Amino acid sequence: MTESDKQAPPLDVDEQQTWYALAHLMARLPAALDRQMQRDGGISQFDYMTMSALSEMRGRRLRLSELARLTGSALSRLSNAMTRLERRGWVVRQVDPGDGRYTLAVLTDAGMAKVDALAPSHVAEVRRVVLDPLTAQQQRVVREAARRIIAAADEAGDERSGR
Numbered sequence: 021m022t023e024s025d026k027q028a029p030p031l032d033v034d035e036q037q038t039w040y041a042l043a044h045l046m047a048r049l050p051a052a053l054d055r056q057m058q059r060d061g062g063i064s065q066f067d068y069m070t071m072s073a074l075s076e077m078r079g080r081r082l083r084l085s086e087l088a089r090l091t092g093s094a095l096s097r098l099s100n101a102m103t104r105l106e107r108r109g110w111v112v113r114q115v116d117p118g119d120g121r122y123t124l125a126v127l128t129d130a131g132m133a134k135v136d137a138l139a140p141s142h143v144a145e146v147r148r149v150v151l152d153p154l155t156a157q158q159q160r161v162v163r164e165a166a167r168r169i170i171a172a173a174d175e176a177g178d179e180r181s182g183r
Contacts, residue, residue, distance in 0.1 A: 042169075049149065050065060052145075052149050053065045053142075053145060053146070053149070054066075056141065056145040057138070057142065060141040060142075061134070061137070061138045063104075063134075063138075064101075066091065066093070066097070066101055067101050067104060068135070068138055068142065069091055070091055070098065070101050070102075070105065070111075070125075071110060071111065071131050071134065072139075073087060073091060074087065074125055074131070075127055075132055075135045079126075080127035080131075080132065081114075081124045081126040081127070082124065082125055083116060084098060084099070084102070084113070084122070084124070085122070087125050098125075105131065109130045109131070110130055110131030110134055111125055111126060111127055111131050112126050113125060113126070114126055
């Protein structure tokens with residue numbers, strides 16, 4: 021805990037309501053998206069997110085450390101997901117030819133086919149649960165708020181890890 025953390029005033033009523041709403045959102049939204057992905061694809065939302073991120077990369081490959089950052093996960097969680105996905109033939113791990121100290125995650129053709137097959141139902145669920153309840157203006161506000169919160173969280177993580 022930093023010195024400024026110790027001196028932070030308690031949350032007022034509005035701040036507390038904002039925090040509780042966000043905390044509930046962080047718990048319920050991933051669960052809703054995970055249910056849909058399990059139902060339609062037999063995989064977790066995180067596994068889909070991992071493959072989807074790779075599908076957007078040049079050569080469908082990325083260093084594991086960068087993929088962990090993109091998916092907002094610890095390397096250990098990503099490693100477990102990679103093991104599950106490798107068993108199904110959807111990803112492989114390869115030594116980075118540019119720097120052998122790194123490992124690449126590579127999306128296979130079968131993995132790309134899985135992403136393509138699941139994308140329509142995923143997009144429909146994102147629209148139903150996240151976008152449709154909001155006006156275009158509310159979507160812009162949520163987008164900007166999320167970006168600011170992510171930046172603050174990343175900055176706090178960097179400070180705590182000494183980066």
